Amino acid sequence: MNKSSYYDLIRFPMLTEKTMEAKESYNQYAFAVDRQANKVEIKKAVETLFKVKVQSVRTLNVRGKEKRVGRNIGRRSDWKKAIVTLEPEQKIEFFEGM
Numbered sequence: 203m204n205k206s207s208y209y210d211l212i213r214f215p216m217l218t219e220k221t222m223e224a225k226e227s228y229n230q231y232a233f234a235v236d237r238q239a240n241k242v243e244i245k246k247a248v249e250t251l252f253k254v255k256v257q258s259v260r261t262l263n264v265r266g267k268e269k270r271v272g273r274n275i276g277r278r279s280d281w282k283k284a285i286v287t288l289e290p291e292q293k294i295e296f297f298e299g300m
Contacts, residue, residue, distance in 0.1 A: 232284070
C-alpha cells in the first residue's frame, strides 16, 4: 500500500470525552476506519502516518441508527471503529493539543 491509500484507510480520529480519557489512562487512540480494513492494515497505516509503534489494534463494527424526521424514516450508514494501543512512551502529536 502506498501512503495515499493509508489516508483513505483511516477516515478520521474520534475526539470524544471517552476517547480522551482512554488516551490519558491507557495510551489508546480511536479512529473511524474503512469497513473493509483489517487489523494488520490499520496497524501499518497508523505506524506509517504518525511514526509511532503500535502495540495492539481492536476493531468493532458500529451499526447505523434509524433516524426519523417527521414521517420519513432513514438510516445512518454502518461504520467501523479501531482502538489503537501504542507502546509505552509513544504518543501521537496530533492529539496532544486537544
